[in-house]
Amino acid sequence: MQQQMMASGVSLGQIQQQLDTVANNMANVGTNGYKSRDAKFVDLLFQQIDNLNPADQDQTDTANRLTPNGIRSGSGVKVGDTSLDLSAGAIKETGNPLDLALTDAHQFFTVDGGGATAYTRDGAFNTQPDPGNANQLRLLTKSGAAVLDAGGRPMTIPAHYRDIRINQAGQINVTLNNGTTVNAGQLGIVTINRPQLLESSGNNQYALPNLATLGIGLNQVVQPAAGSVTQGSLENSNVDLTKEMADLINLQHNYQLNARSVTIGDQMAGLVNGLLR
Template identity: 40%
Template structure:
C-alpha cells in the first residue's frame, strides 16, 4: 500500500468519528440541558524525503527542503461546548433552568449499589415518596436520581403542601395547606473550572475522573456557588445544538470523506497501471 493510500484511509476513519459526533449532536437537538461536542483535528507524524543535497541549487527557496509526506490526520479532541442553551417556558413548579455557563446541579445516583454524586444541567424534577418517612416527599430527576442541597443531603418537603417557589435568594420555599411557608433548602450548584475533564455518562449526566490521580486538588476543578439568580423556576434549558451549523459541518465532513475516498481509488488505479506494465 503506497503512502497516499495510507494517509487517505487513516483520515477516512477519523472523519467517520467526526460524523458520529455530529450525528449525536443532531439526535439530541431536543434533549433538555444537552451540550454539544465539537471534533478538532491534528496532523499525524510525517517524514521528509527527497532532500536536496546540493544547497547551491536551492537559492531563494522559502519552503523547507525536500517533500513532506504525512500519514493522515486524527481527531485531537472532542471538546465539550458549554454555551448557554435557549430557555423554554413551561410554567411548571418543578422545572428549573440554570442561566450561567459551567454550572451544574448536583445529584445522587446509584452505581453498583453505591451512592455517588453526579452533575447535570437538566432541571426537570419530580417528587417521590420518602421510603423512610411517608409524610415526606423527595425531589428527584426524571431518572429517579436524588437532587442534593448545598449540604450534600437530599431535598425533602412535607407531603401536605400547596405550592413550591424559588425565592430571589435561591431558597426553595414550600407553602403548606395551612398557609405557612417552609424553607426546605437550596440547590447545590457546582461550577466546573475544567469542563473538558467531564465524562458524559448519558445525554445530560456527567461525572469527573479521579482528580487526585491527575495531580489536581478538588478546588482546581470544582467550585460550589450560591443559587441566587443563577436558577429560574418555570423554565427549562434547551439543547445548545444549532441544527443549521451541524448540517453545515455534516456536509463539509462528507465532502472531505469523498475526497479521501477518491484518493484511495486513484491510488488503486495507479497501482493497477504500474502492475500492468510490460517490458
C-alpha cells in the same frame, strides 16, 4: 503508494469520529440543557523527503521560496480534542414550579450519578413518594436520579404541599395545605472551573475523571455556587443546527475525498502490478 493509502485510511476513521460527534449534537437539539461538543483535527507525524542535494540546487530558484524544499509525506490526521461548548441556551418558560434553569453558563445541578456525584444542566425535575417516609417526596431528575442538596444528600420535600417556591439561590420553601411555610433545604449548585474535564456519563449528565491521577484537587475544579436559578423555566440545548448541518456536509465531502484517494491508490497499485508481470 501504500503510505498514501494508509494516510487516507487513518483519516477516514478519524472523520468518522467527528461525524459521530456532529450526529450526537444534532440528535440532542431538543434536549434540555444539552451542551454541544466540537471535535478538532491535528496532523499526525510527517516525513520530510528531500530529492535534491542542497549544494546542487539553484540558489536563485530558492531565494524567494516560501515553503520548505522537498516533499512532506504525511500520515493522516486524528481527532486531537473534543471541546465542550458551555454557551448558554435559550430560556423557555414552562410554568411548572419544578422546572428550573440556570442562567450562569458555568453552574450545574448536582445529582446522584450511581454512587458518585454527577452534574447536569437539565432542571426538569419531578417528585416521587419516598418509600421510607410517606410524609416526604423525593426530588428526582427525569431519568430518576436523586437531586442532591448543598450538603450532597438526596433532597426531599414535604408531601401534600400547596405551593413550592425556589429562589435564585436555590432555596426551596414549601407551603403546606394548612398554610404553614417550611424550608425544605437548598439545591446543590456548583461552579465547574475546568469544564473541559467533564465527561458525558449518560442521561444528560456529566462526571469528572479521577482527579488524583491528574494531580488536581476537587476544590480546584468544583466550587459551591450561590446559584442563578430561574423557576418555572428550562434551558434549551445550545446546539446551532445550521452550523451542525454545514459541518456535516463538509465532513461528508472530506470522507468522500479520502475514500476516493484509497480507491485511486488501489487502482494505481493494480496497474503497477500488471506491468511487472
